[in-house]
Amino acid sequence: MTGLRYGIVGTGLMGREHIRNIALIEGARVAAIVDPEPASLDGAGCADATRFADVADLAGFDGIDAVIVASPNHTHRAILEPLFARGLPILCEKPIATTMADARWIAERAAPHPAPFWTGMEYRYMPPAQAFIAQVHAGRAGRPVMLAMREHRFPFLDKVGQWNRLSRNTGGTMVEKCCHFFDLMRHILKAEPVRVFCSGGIDVNHADERIEGRRPDIIDNSYTVVDFDNGARAMLDLCMFADGAEHQEEISVTGDRARIDLMVPPGDIIFSPRVGYGNSKQAVREHVSVDAAALAAGEHFGATYYQHLAFERAVRGEGPVEVTAEDGLHAVAMGLAAETSAREKRAVDMHEIYAAA
Template sequence: MVKSVRYGMLGCGMMGQEHLRNLALIDGAQVVAIIEPDKTMQSRCSELVPNAQFFDSLDEMLNADLALQAIVITTPNYQHADQLLELFEKTDLPILVEKPVVSNLAQVAKIKAAAAKHPAPVWVAMEYRYMPPVNQFRKQILDGDVGDMKMLSIREHRFPFLEKVNDWNRFNVKSGGTLVEKCCHFFDLMRLLTGSEVKRVYASTGQDCNHLDEKYDGETPDIIDNAFVVVDFESGQRASLDLNMFAEGSRYQEEICAIGPKAKLECFVPGPGRFWPTQTLGDAPIPKVVLSPRQPKGPIEADIPVDGTLLAAGDHNGSTFYQHLGFYKAITENAPVDVSIEDGLRAVVIGLAAQQSAKTGLSVTLTDNGFSYLTEE
């Protein structure tokens, strides 16, 4: 017998609608309530979930007789922390919250303490963990294909930030900054793949191409569009991030590389299929994983296709579906939470430390077991 879960959504813009499409693929998942102030977004959501009710506030939604069983937060970044704290205070419901959990360092301790008292699962949405090619990449690392991994690099060469409601993602104060908004995914992956905590971060960034001719209330966006970040781990492993957000002509959007004494392992992930020019270039690229042993030399390539239905449901290579399936099982089967509040907070702190490093030109040492940081003299 399929177990039913009734979801309420906080915020339902572009990413929220991806969540709606993927929840629709899970038997038993039903979105019954949505808080979304933008009328255009409301209209689009109504097309996806015509029976859902819209509300103006969290209290109004919680007081309605809807028997909610889970909450999904997909509001703008700067709203996440306050909404989580309100939900922790007023409910004991399971919560899935989009990254980043917080957008500034002052919010970390409050969220960490409140989450520790919450009786239900709390899951942070880190979609990149669940992309099939990345999952295969991780499996081969765990299987020992490269040996004891020493170096890890992540390259994302992609399109600029998309337009959001009121373009909140154009400013650091609302987004947390590019290295938080966009890149906490990658710092989460680094922690996952190394199995270690970060001890030091150094970043060099630029705002060189994107949004420079835009104005909002007389202010020019301050969001960076390219970066190099070097990350040192307590284990002695090192990782790097190469980000560029004016490189949408790339065949692959993400390229991840792990190197150990036995081999090099690479993962190639294309960007959203809707941006690929099929009329001129044909079908979109297929994700792949490539193992290059030292002996005998010669790369071993494996295509890792993603189910077409999942590709059509969002921009993240099927990962939003697998993430929601895990959250659904955490609710209905008491399965473990893959990405905890602690995971989400640590990833944000690394991003904030990188932003601080870029601002000061100094490396930044993480303190308090990875929940705070100190700029080096």
């Protein structure tokens, strides 16, 4: 197989990020784009790509080797149905669905799919995050006991029709945004969630906006605590109105031997071994660099480019599918548990969420 020919479903903000990163891969090209909005197709910057308004037409097109699904969250099931029938490799953006029923439907069809099905979880592929996770998995912190994550960032970006302002389209902030972090929790701890408690609210953002006559209903700040089946605990601190924060993402693992911190940006990892009370600190800081072109091509600290390299290896049979549909399903389940917890002001056992599917 020569350079892969991609079909892109959804040419909004995330679809265009995929297009820019595919352009960085030698030999790869975008051969077809799909979007019902002509303005989105025009803005994709793919003058040589075949254009379609409907995914069914793409599914019958012979000029592609793999498909990227970057359409609004609630459309994924309907879009994936003809793509599963075609049998092509698929990278489907997170979250794979907005309901457990749809996530289960997708995972059940992805399992026997003859080509790779990959859930797009970019945060795993930020080079500093990959180095951080490798250190945790190598035991540098000892046995992980506590995992803390913080994302303090800007509000949700403007998208076509502001579809991302309504929970019915996104699954809610804890699904749409935080599935990244819930996936990281499972990946880092190598454990499964048991119980979720989330306290969140709609306090600052979008107060003057009206979508279909009402204010957007998406959480803009929250604290979430997750208990895992291996005894570890994880916490996510989210703020969507902290535009001026120096570090957008911070992740810390504290084990029985040391603590390891990740700061993005700038991409620093800080290793702090236990030294005993009163003794001198022995923290060591290292910086993980990221390819400048990859940094410039997206909003995920270079991750989209490195994820594409891993996806392409899987498509070529040179590597495994590293983020499966099952991973995507579990991330949706944790997000829905957090949404339920914030709404009902109670801890939610994960078996409730899985049983609802």
